[in-house]
Amino acid sequence: MTDQTPATPAHGLVPEPVARPGRFGDFGGRYVPEALIPALEELDEARRKAMVDPEFLGELERLHRTYTGRPSIITEVPRFAEHAGGARIILKREDLNHTGSHKINNVLAQALLTKRMGKSRVIAETGAGQHGVATATAAALMGLECVIYMGKVDTERQALNVARMRMLGAEVRPVPTGSATLKDAINDALRDWVTNVEDTHYILGTVTGPHPFPEMVRDFHRIIGVEARAQVLDTAGRLPDAVIACVGGGSNAMGIFHRFLDDTDVRLIGVEAGGEGVEGGRHAARFAASSPGVLHGTFSYLMQDDDGQTLESHSISAGLDYPSVGPEHAHLRDTGRAEYRYATDEQAMKAFELLCRTEGIIPAIESAHALAGAIEVGRELGPDALLLVNLSGRGDKDMHTAAEYFGLIDGDAVPPGTADEPGAEGDGRTQL
Amino acid sequence: MSTATGTTGIGVSDVLARCREENRAALVGYLPVGFPTVEGSIAAMVAMVEAGVDIVEVGIPYSDPLMDGPVIAYAADQALKHGVRVGDVFTATRAVRDAGAPPLVMSYWNLILRHGPTAFATDLAAAGGAGIITPDLIPDEAGEWIAASDASGLDRVFLVAPSSTDERIASVTERCRGFVYAVSHMGVTGARTSMGDAASVIVSRTKAATDLPVCVGLGVSTGAQAAEVAAYADGVIVGSALVRCLTEAADLESGITVLRALVAELAEGVRSGR
Ligand SMILES: Cc1ncc(COP(=O)(O)O)c(C=O)c1O
Numbered sequence: 001m002t003d004q005t006p007a008t009p010a011h012g013l014v015p016e017p018v019a020r021p022g023r024f025g026d027f028g029g030r031y032v033p034e035a036l037i038p039a040l041e042e043l044d045e046a047r048r049k050a051m052v053d054p055e056f057l058g059e060l061e062r063l064h065r066t067y068t069g070r071p072s073i074i075t076e077v078p079r080f081a082e083h084a085g086g087a088r089i090i091l092k093r094e095d096l097n098h099t100g101s102h103k104i105n106n107v108l109a110q111a112l113l114t115k116r117m118g119k120s121r122v123i124a125e126t127g128a129g130q131h132g133v134a135t136a137t138a139a140a141l142m143g144l145e146c147v148i149y150m151g152k153v154d155t156e157r158q159a160l161n162v163a164r165m166r167m168l169g170a171e172v173r174p175v176p177t178g179s180a181t182l183k184d185a186i187n188d189a190l191r192d193w194v195t196n197v198e199d200t201h202y203i204l205g206t207v208t209g210p211h212p213f214p215e216m217v218r219d220f221h222r223i224i225g226v227e228a229r230a231q232v233l234d235t236a237g238r239l240p241d242a243v244i245a246c247v248g249g250g251s252n253a254m255g256i257f258h259r260f261l262d263d264t265d266v267r268l269i270g271v272e273a274g275g276e277g278v279e280g281g282r283h284a285a286r287f288a289a290s291s292p293g294v295l296h297g298t299f300s301y302l303m304q305d306d307d308g309q310t311l312e313s314h315s316i317s318a319g320l321d322y323p324s325v326g327p328e329h330a331h332l333r334d335t336g337r338a339e340y341r342y343a344t345d346e347q348a349m350k351a352f353e354l355l356c357r358t359e360g361i362i363p364a365i366e367s368a369h370a371l372a373g374a375i376e377v378g379r380e381l382g383p384d385a386l387l388l389v390n391l392s393g394r395g396d397k398d399m400h401t402a403a404e405y406f407g408l409i410d411g412d413a414v415p416p417g418t419a420d421e422p423g424a425e426g427d428g429r430t431q432l
Numbered sequence: 433m434s435t436a437t438g439t440t441g442i443g444v445s446d447v448l449a450r451c452r453e454e455n456r457a458a459l460v461g462y463l464p465v466g467f468p469t470v471e472g473s474i475a476a477m478v479a480m481v482e483a484g485v486d487i488v489e490v491g492i493p494y495s496d497p498l499m500d501g502p503v504i505a506y507a508a509d510q511a512l513k514h515g516v517r518v519g520d521v522f523t524a525t526r527a528v529r530d531a532g533a534p535p536l537v538m539s540y541w542n543l544i545l546r547h548g549p550t551a552f553a554t555d556l557a558a559a560g561g562a563g564i565i566t567p568d569l570i571p572d573e574a575g576e577w578i579a580a581s582d583a584s585g586l587d588r589v590f591l592v593a594p595s596s597t598d599e600r601i602a603s604v605t606e607r608c609r610g611f612v613y614a615v616s617h618m619g620v621t622g623a624r625t626s627m628g629d630a631a632s633v634i635v636s637r638t639k640a641a642t643d644l645p646v647c648v649g650l651g652v653s654t655g656a657q658a659a660e661v662a663a664y665a666d667g668v669i670v671g672s673a674l675v676r677c678l679t680e681a682a683d684l685e686s687g688i689t690v691l692r693a694l695v696a697e698l699a700e701g702v703r704s705g706r
Contacts, residue, residue, distance in 0.1 A: 308546025
């Protein structure tokens, strides 16, 4: 009846991995309704063909050069690095891409695939709104109908991005069910997809979901690491000691990690959202406190209760506020190739402020988690270390949250600043 | 490919065979355990059996029911808010079994994965359960479940959809036991005004691949629709329309009264389709 041996599995949960596509060790797979399988197979075939088709690759390359703004530059940040143990820190500037984050890399490629598959409508989920904005942008560019699902909580904390998407001609559908955040937006996007799959492609925005999404989205972001590796070699004459990225679903991290996988001396460090702290349960640090399970079509680490019901995640950053994580990260973590830590809301906001004050760069709050991780790692490794940090997005969209957090609007417009005082590490504000 | 009988009572295949002898389709009724309360949902399931449902589909509420439309998603959400636990399903299957119908559990995969597929199968068989319908588990990923259901003698119902290729239909039906669940249209659960042609097409394509009974679900809400589907399918599965009897009622008692009336109408429908 089956070619799988129901032997004792690695996690006591799934059969020993048989060599089959869509698995990263035990993780990944395709846990979706049968109705979606043909669309996933069609997508898998289309992307496989596209990735070896000079016409597709040429068109994507042209778009990245003339529209996205690739290659994105790298920027060394010495004044910021003074607060990170004096380590040398280089940022990969995905924040400078058109639409303001790495998300556009994946979206342009999937939008091209949509056209190749002869579909006329795209849907997407969005948390921070960056993936939704990127999808709305690509849809406008390529003349596709576009519907974006966004948790109601997120439409409120990222209101500016809702306006951007609507300006670009997309329909934004707020999702009020469940926790009304990213996971619920994905539920509704999947419901739409299963209903309209004939003319609709679901542009999933991160490296999760059923096969082939985790692999495909990673491949479309791999350019981040390919460029950055060459740029760092060129600038510093050597590989970095560590590559650091924030991890929501994990796409910007997989994108910058992948080219370094075989560079075994390079540490790959993912930074999750610690929210209000892992102890109280209000966080999104999946690797710090969760167990393997299935959500949204993939088997990975998952915040769940004893019954297997998904728990709500919490983060100040909408883009990291997701109870599961891409299956390839789960595999990299379990095999030890990558390591994961977390930054709390407070740590991330300190790093956010610090980069603004020391370098004149306003990062996305998501990316600020990577910066918080870099401060920690820099202090651990000391002044000889060379760190590459993926600045996955810019913070314009977060001004509302930041203004509220730092009290920037009514009266006391300026937060007490100390960031430009050298050696400010001791004052508690930049202490991580 | 024969039916599983579980540890007690009549199996799903026995019921479907009896219906075939009576030259009618079977009526399969879905309700989630825990809505409005665990006891209330069980009372409603027993009432369905008394009113003419042949097989009860016992749903386990799940936090992320991505195959479900608003009615079932709402009931699941309420049940979870009121504290329903996965273990409550076993109380429900026992009660349905005692009422005389085979209970089939309908569950999203993570709940079973978390419980442990082997332990779940053992516990379900012990509680009179006949098998499980797995809406988000395709046979390709079901190695452990196939082994566990074989060991416990449980039916396993996978789904086919209008989008399924012939190869997929063949490989899915090969791994089903009890019956094959044919999704009537592309979409999520919820009542529809018309059943359309897609349902009869997927049934005849499925029947070309297997001798197993084929039951049709998604969208049936009236006796007339049940009769229409009963003309070509071995069973008619009704969910949202039954759940709505309870969600729209002022109290459980009046909800169950409406539910009994709808079940009677549907039971009449499955008997008048051929
Ligand atoms: C700027 C930015 N960085 C990171 C993320 C998190 O996603 P991922 O982990 O897939 O890179 C988001 C998601 O919205 C984002 O907008």
